[in-house]
Amino acid sequence: MMFNFFAKRSDHPLADSKELKRIIAELHVDKPAKAVDEVSGWFDSLQHVENFRVDQFFDVLRQLDEAAQRHLLRVARDYLLAARLTKLEEERLWTRSYRYWGQVATLYRDCVERARLAPKSKGSDAFKASVPLALVRSQAARCNQLKWLAFRYGSADEDLWRSLGETYLLAEGAGNAQKAVPLYPARKGLCTVAQQYLHAIAFFASSMDSLMPVQIELADRLIAHFLPHFVLLPDCRPDSVYWVDAAAGTAPLRLARHPGVGRPGLRFFSPGTALPALEELLHRVERGEIPSDLNLGGEYAQRALLPVLRHLHLYWAKCPPQRRHTRHAVKTRMLVLFGFDDSYSLFSGAASRPGNDAGMDDWVVENVSLGGFRAQVGEVGSGRINIGALLAVQPEGGDNWMLGVARRFTRRDTDGASLGVQVLSRQALSIELRPRRRGFSAAVAIPGIWLQDRGEAGILRIVLPLAGFNVRETLEFSHQGKRRELIPMELEEAGAEYEIGCFREQAAT
Structure with missing residues (x-):
């Protein structure tokens, strides 16, 4: 100027x-x-x-x-x-x-x-x-x-x-x-330059790439609410998680090792007392209480707030989540179908592949691990993806479809976007469930996708349409001529159009 x-x-x-x-x-x-x-x-x-x-x-x-x-x-x-x-x-x-x-x-x-x-x-x-x-x-x-x-x-x-x-x-x-x-x-309230810098670092440490935009806004409001609990100091503490060099103008880095000799712009970030304060709020929200002093910029239901609180609880821990499985670089193509309805049709076994190819996309996989993969997604495909979206995927040349969920999304300047996908199941099967009411099975069926290769013995994980899980409602379905009765345990996850419920199987009467 x-x-x-x-x-x-x-x-x-x-x-x-x-x-x-x-x-x-x-x-x-x-x-x-x-x-x-x-x-x-x-x-x-x-x-x-x-x-x-x-x-x-x-x-x-x-x-x-x-x-x-x-x-x-x-x-x-x-x-x-x-x-x-x-x-x-x-x-x-x-x-x-x-x-x-x-x-x-x-x-x-x-x-x-x-x-x-x-x-x-x-x-x-x-x-x-x-x-x-x-x-x-x-x-x-x-x-x-x-x-x-x-x-x-x-x-x-x-x-x-x-x-x-x-x-x-x-x-x-x-x-x-x-x-x-x-x-x-x-x-x-009042605000300082130091607080705003601390806010930026806490925002970075909260892994926003695995949240939806509305959830990012909620997370940002929660960071502001808990900001006095975070710590940014010139000296490294046992609970320090990230470090940043303000003079160099770099983004925060995970404290896998000490950054070396001290310098004027070096600062160390730790959650401080934010985690126990967050846990207290989480318990209150789980009981249906939303404190009046919590400024979220609007009114949000318990259902909308809980996933964000649980997400922040993971990333504000003294040992935030780290990659559990080694990644291996690959270059292969992947066929992709989007959403619960197409996935249910696919895993019903009625056809080896869906007839509606118009709804299918084609991605290039960059790396794979035991838990999932990362793929390049073009501009057309990236416009159809939301974090938490259900995906049916098949590697090029393979005959087996897997069920996954979009977890991390990173937009690129030149070649679309990069998407991290968690594989939920490599052996999924579509089933029809019926609520048991007063000793007999209801006539109206609920579509479900059984994740057959994940879970403990006697515990079934089933993907249901949105609002399909009811902790007070026993379900049953038939498989290979055997009737199986399911007692609901907990709602594991909820997306925009689906829920994943955990059920305990009991002997059918």
């Missing part, structure tokens, strides 16, 4: 306080996307403005940013919750928000840089009291960029982590890293 440090009055329309007030008042109140676009356009116009005192420039930026906040929240809500968005509409909402947060982060940092280069000017002197707020908002905006990248399963580049690290160290050097200020007028 180019600035003119002379005392001439700027001819930019936003330099006129009355015009600024009118512009803010006339934002598209009923059209949040257009309002964000309008503010973003004004940000573009400020990038090469001349003759703007830094304190006045910051005040204009601050007011525009504050006016945009409620519109940004509605855009995010539409992106996460609106039904039947087209791919183009989804892309526009994502680009609009990600670009906004990048713009505003840069402009706030430019204010600080301009004051640093001319510390004795009147504008810099007047701006001095606002430096902590400018730094906190810049850091918070970068955190929002991390979240929006996670919504698309993209990875943050070095520039983003470098900006987070530089802002943290700049604030620390100026004694502002722990300076608590209100982030935005409508937001409760």
Whole structure:
């Protein structure tokens, strides 16, 4: 950004306080996307403005940013919750928000840089009291960029982590890293630059690539709620899990080994007391209680919140999950069918392969392990995949279909995306289950996919359609001329269109 440090009055329309007030008042109140676009356009116009005192420039930026906040929240809500968005509409909402947060982060940092280069000017002197707020908002905006990248399963580049690290160290050097200020007028509580950097690291450590976008938003809110429990220190502790070099601008790295000699930007991250606090909340939610002080940005049912809490419980542990099986690099093709209905038809045994090839995709597998595989997914295929989606897959040249579930999704810039798939069963069989009611079997059948090669003796794992599992309802089915009676034990997992239930088999009466 180019600035003119002379005392001439700027001819930019936003330099006129009355015009600024009118512009803010006339934002598209009923059209949040257009309002964000309008503010973003004004940000573009400020990038090469001349003759703007830094304190006045910051005040204009601050007011525009504050006016945009409620519109940004509605855009995010539409992106996460609106039904039947087209791919183009989804892309526009994502680009609009990600670009906004990048713009505003840069402009706030430019204010600080301009004051640093001319510390004795009147504008810099007047701006001095606002430096902590400018730094906190810049850091918070970068955190929002991390979240929006996670919504698309993209990875943050070095520039983003470098900006987070530089802002943290700049604030620390100026004694502002722990300076608590209100982030935005409508937001409760105080915020610091150090907290925002810690939030970014905790977000990274929480493995967002295995959550759905709405779940990522919930996880981000939970991180904010538990943020005082996390720890970021210059020294390594026994419970440290990650390390980061803020000066180098690198992403956090797992503490498999010590990073070596100490250096100014080296910091060590640990969950601190976050895990026991999370466990307490998890138990309360399991009992149907959602605390009133838990700000999730909206009302969410117990069913929506529990999977996110359980996910975070895994990744905030002192020993987070690690790969259990060795991966082996391969290059082979894989046929893929999507969803419960097609998988049920396939495993019914009625045909060796489905007749509806139009619903089938073709992937290139990059590596395999005992537990699953990772594949390259083209743009067409990636648009049909959600985390937790049920998949029927068959390796090229094979005659056996397997049942899997999409676990980790990473978008790539050049060749579509990369998807990690967990294999649920290599021997799946479609069955028809009937609830037992008052001594006889009900007439209406429930479709199920029996995972025959997984589970303990006497314990059956069965994939059911959504809401098909009822812990109070005994089921039965026939297999090889034998009637089998199942006592429900627990709901193991729930996806968007299916559930996996665990059942104990008992002798049929």
